[in-house]
Structures are given as C-alpha cells and as structure tokens.
Amino acid sequence: MAPKITVIGTGYLGATHAAAMAELGFEVLGLDVVPEKIEMLAAGRVPMYEPGLEELLARHVAGLPGSTGRLRFTMDWAEVAEFGDVHFVCVNTPQKHNEYACDMSYVDAAVESLAPLLTRPALVVGKSTVPVGSAVRLARRLAELAPAGGDVELVWNPEFLREGFAVQDTLHPDRIVVGVQEPGGAAEKLLREVYATPVAEGSPLVVTDFPTAELVKTAANSFLATKISFINAMAEVCEAAGGDVVKLAEAIGHDERIGSKFLRAGIGFGGGCLPKDIRAFMARAGELGADQALTFLREVDSINMRRRGHMVELAREAVGGSFLGKRVAVLGATFKPDSDDVRDSPALNVAGQIHLQGGQVTVYDPKGMDNARQVFPTLAYAASAAAAVQGADVVLHLTEWREFRELDPAELAGSVSVPLILDGRNALDAERWRAAGWTYRAMGRPRA
The missing domain is CATH 3.40.50.720 (NAD(P)-binding Rossmann-like Domain)
Structure with a gap:
C-alpha cells in the first residue's frame, strides 16, 4: 500500500x-x-x-x-x-x-x-x-x-x-x-x-548525510547569487571602460566551464530566497568558525544591492538631475516574471526610492499589483503598460515579463512625454526601440 x-x-x-x-x-x-x-x-x-x-x-x-x-x-x-x-x-x-x-x-x-x-x-x-x-x-x-x-x-x-x-x-x-x-x-x-x-x-x-543535504541548498543559491553579481560587477567595469556587458556575457557564456545562464546584467536579484539564504549562510559559517570561507558573499550581496541605487542614479541623470516634477513609469513590480512575489523586489525598491526623492512614479505589473500596493501604497498604479507610460519623462523596464518584451515601442512613443527607456534587465530589443524613435539605455552598455 x-x-x-x-x-x-x-x-x-x-x-x-x-x-x-x-x-x-x-x-x-x-x-x-x-x-x-x-x-x-x-x-x-x-x-x-x-x-x-x-x-x-x-x-x-x-x-x-x-x-x-x-x-x-x-x-x-x-x-x-x-x-x-x-x-x-x-x-x-x-x-x-x-x-x-x-x-x-x-x-x-x-x-x-x-x-x-x-x-x-x-x-x-x-x-x-x-x-x-x-x-x-x-x-x-x-x-x-x-x-x-x-x-x-x-x-x-x-x-x-x-x-x-x-x-x-x-x-x-x-x-x-x-x-x-x-x-x-x-x-x-x-x-x-x-x-x-x-x-x-x-x-x-x-x-x-544531514549536513551535506542542508548545505546543498545554501551552496546552490550562493553559487547562483555569485554568478549574477559577477556579471553585474562586469557591467560596472564595462560602463567605466566603454565596453558592452551583453557581448561580454555572450562571449564568456560559450565557455562550457562557465555557461550562459544567469549572465544577464541588470538591477540584481531579490525575492524570498536568494538574499536571505546567502545572509543566513554567512551567519551560520560565522557560528561554526568558518566565517572567512564565505566573506566573498558579503561582496556578492553588496554588488547586488548597489545595482538598485545605480538604476536610481541613471534615471535621475536621464531626467536632468532631479526627479522633482518628473513623471516616471516603472514596468515591473515583482522580483521576477511569472510570479506575484514582491518580497525584496529590486523593481519595487527602485520605484520606492525614486518616489521618496520626489518623482511621480506610476507602476504596472501583470501579476504583482495587489502585493505591490500593500508594500508601497503611496505609489501610483496603472491598469496596463500603456496607461503607466502616459506622459512619462522616462520609462524604466525593471522586471522581464514577456508582455514587456512584446510591447510595440512605436505605439507607446505617442503616449510619453519623452521617448526614453532605461532597460534594467537588458532584456529588450535595443535596435527595435531605437528604430521607433526611443533613446534606449541599459546597464553596462555603451550609449548609442
């Protein structure tokens, strides 16, 4: 039985x-x-x-x-x-x-x-x-x-x-x-x-045995977090040196020892697992007297959190140095697509920071609207991407939903105040948006 x-x-x-x-x-x-x-x-x-x-x-x-x-x-x-x-x-x-x-x-x-x-x-x-x-x-x-x-x-x-x-x-x-x-x-x-x-x-x-089984999950999450933060660190270097992190990731991803998955630079990881798991891993290593083995995870965490502030800085620069009186459209609220989870969401964190600095922020997400409202009730929310970008001085793409990748940039161009998009996930077709009259910028990539 x-x-x-x-x-x-x-x-x-x-x-x-x-x-x-x-x-x-x-x-x-x-x-x-x-x-x-x-x-x-x-x-x-x-x-x-x-x-x-x-x-x-x-x-x-x-x-x-x-x-x-x-x-x-x-x-x-x-x-x-x-x-x-x-x-x-x-x-x-x-x-x-x-x-x-x-x-x-x-x-x-x-x-x-x-x-x-x-x-x-x-x-x-x-x-x-x-x-x-x-x-x-x-x-x-x-x-x-x-x-x-x-x-x-x-x-x-x-x-x-x-x-x-x-x-x-x-x-x-x-x-x-x-x-x-x-x-x-x-x-x-x-x-x-x-x-x-x-x-x-x-x-x-x-x-x-017991210890190995417990360590497998935290080790796997730590490796994944490290890979994401590594490519984001390379994006910072690319910006300083005039390189293109997308091409860099493509090139190193062909190495079988490295692989191409999770090498897309952007505003970093969030959610209810990766951030808290790597921090708990560091804490436990310290209790065991093995804290030096995981000191690199502090930098992984630091790089990840730094990406959010960097996106806010890029957006502030894009609108002339101040968010006061500026309309900012944010596409995405969940920490990843195909979820309604906004726990430690980089997208919502960026939206909240811009709002606190005086920006008029309007958010749209296909599934995360209700949860986002509970976390940031003072933000404005729209029923669609088209409604969110109405009159926007800048559009931020912060969660890589398929719906956003399939948007018609030519159609949206007539709704915004300024056709300027910042791709925080390096997931949009840059040439398609530029051909429709948009200024397209992304983290770790040269400005056209």
Whole structure:
C-alpha cells in the first residue's frame, strides 16, 4: 500500500508540494494554522500566483467537480499525525529581524506540535531551507517528544523550486537530495518509494548525510547569487571602460566551464530566497568558525544591492538631475516574471526610492499589483503598460515579463512625454526601440 503523505505548511512550497504529491498518486493531507489559507486551498485556489498550480489543485482537491479527491486540508495536528506515514515540513524560514541569521521558529514549532502526537512509525521529512546542523538537533528533539520513539525518523530533503516553474520543478526535478542518518535504511527506502516516478523518469537521487543535504541548498543559491553579481560587477567595469556587458556575457557564456545562464546584467536579484539564504549562510559559517570561507558573499550581496541605487542614479541623470516634477513609469513590480512575489523586489525598491526623492512614479505589473500596493501604497498604479507610460519623462523596464518584451515601442512613443527607456534587465530589443524613435539605455552598455 502506498504511504499516505502530509504536508505541514501550505505556503508557496507546501501548496505546490501537496498538489504535486497528489498528482503522483498519493493521498495527501495538508495542514496550516491560517484558516484563510485552508479555505482558499479547499476551494482549489492559491494565495499566490504560480503558473499551473491552481489547475493542479483543481484536479485533486476533494469535493471539487471532477477531482480525484486525493488532496484535503486541515488545521488539526492530531488528524495529520493519525493520517500520515510521511510528514513533509514545508514551513517558512525567514531572515531574523535586524540579523543575517535564519529564523527557525516555524520549523521548531512544527516539530514541537507534531512529534508528541506520533504514536506509530512515521517519517518526518524536512524541506525548508535551514542552517547546517539543524537536522541533527531536530532529529534529537523528535526522539525526545515522539511516543513512538525510535520508530520516528527524520530525513532532510531540500527543495529547489524556482518561482514560475515550481510545478515543473516538483514533478520533474533536476535532482533529488536526501540526507539520512542511515544510508540504505528504511527511511531512504521509503523516500525512494515516494519519488519513484521522477526517479524512473531520470531525475537523479543523491543520498547524503544531514549536513551535506542542508548545505546543498545554501551552496546552490550562493553559487547562483555569485554568478549574477559577477556579471553585474562586469557591467560596472564595462560602463567605466566603454565596453558592452551583453557581448561580454555572450562571449564568456560559450565557455562550457562557465555557461550562459544567469549572465544577464541588470538591477540584481531579490525575492524570498536568494538574499536571505546567502545572509543566513554567512551567519551560520560565522557560528561554526568558518566565517572567512564565505566573506566573498558579503561582496556578492553588496554588488547586488548597489545595482538598485545605480538604476536610481541613471534615471535621475536621464531626467536632468532631479526627479522633482518628473513623471516616471516603472514596468515591473515583482522580483521576477511569472510570479506575484514582491518580497525584496529590486523593481519595487527602485520605484520606492525614486518616489521618496520626489518623482511621480506610476507602476504596472501583470501579476504583482495587489502585493505591490500593500508594500508601497503611496505609489501610483496603472491598469496596463500603456496607461503607466502616459506622459512619462522616462520609462524604466525593471522586471522581464514577456508582455514587456512584446510591447510595440512605436505605439507607446505617442503616449510619453519623452521617448526614453532605461532597460534594467537588458532584456529588450535595443535596435527595435531605437528604430521607433526611443533613446534606449541599459546597464553596462555603451550609449548609442
């Protein structure tokens, strides 16, 4: 008989994982402590935008027309403990307030709530991004609290989701990492059963110890952040030397040792993962006495944050040295396309800085408007890109949505006060915009 699965925490990670496990054929029970989330999910809706997720939920949430009925949601910890054979912990691990370190309170609370109710054999699977060393501590706590004692095991199975591709990444992962205490033991065998379908399709399953599994996620995010900040540092040098960072990236990207992905210079990375994960990694390295190993990440973080201020400076220069009385259109509010996530969004940060310096800022984003309004209610918001650029003295392209790449620059030229666009993502067709009469500028590129 297939194991029954529970998912603790139904935010971005948990909701996606629960729906994907149901898609793989398992009976799934999701738990959250927020009633509004449970109500939405039980109706087949999600509190965030993620392509394909609502369709996946609709196929499996019990009570919906035509669904398999394999997926339910609850707020009852006792029901979860009784139902599940495998319990996935998918709660948030945000950055601590005024610190670099990771806030483990949600993970700790999940273990403290679940463990005393585990009266029969069970596997607890950590998916949250945590500081190295957490799994050993949590395994010890599980053994102390669970009535079933040694029959309750912990494994660490980090997530590698990309917002905008989360459903694909869960159903068809590029790798599955499983940190166990006993290689080849019962816990590993049970997780191999859970992931049998993607493994059969070719997804590699890497079995490690606890510390390595915890480090894989933070190491991967740190490498990605470093690559992004490297090309942005090269953009700064290109600007100083008169070079073209786009051509530079193209040339070095042909080197198989480097590769071309994530070599597009711009205003940097944001979101709820990369910034807080590299900071938590630095903090944990310091606690372990290995802080010198990760001092380079401080510069990675510094370069990334510097890009936002640089875009503000470029925009100020473009409008004559002062934002006072100037209309600024900002295309993009989310930290990346195909998402409604505005957490630590470079685009929204730039818009906010310009507004605070006296600019009349109007923002448009295909999916992030509601969340943006909650963060910056004093900004103006438009219902379309065309409406946002009306009368603008400068247009800033700050999130690389496909909708923005497909805009007709000739059509927009008649709406602006000055046909001037700053491409903060180096994603627009420069020649197309210039041919339509626009002055096109981008970070790290020569001015035409």
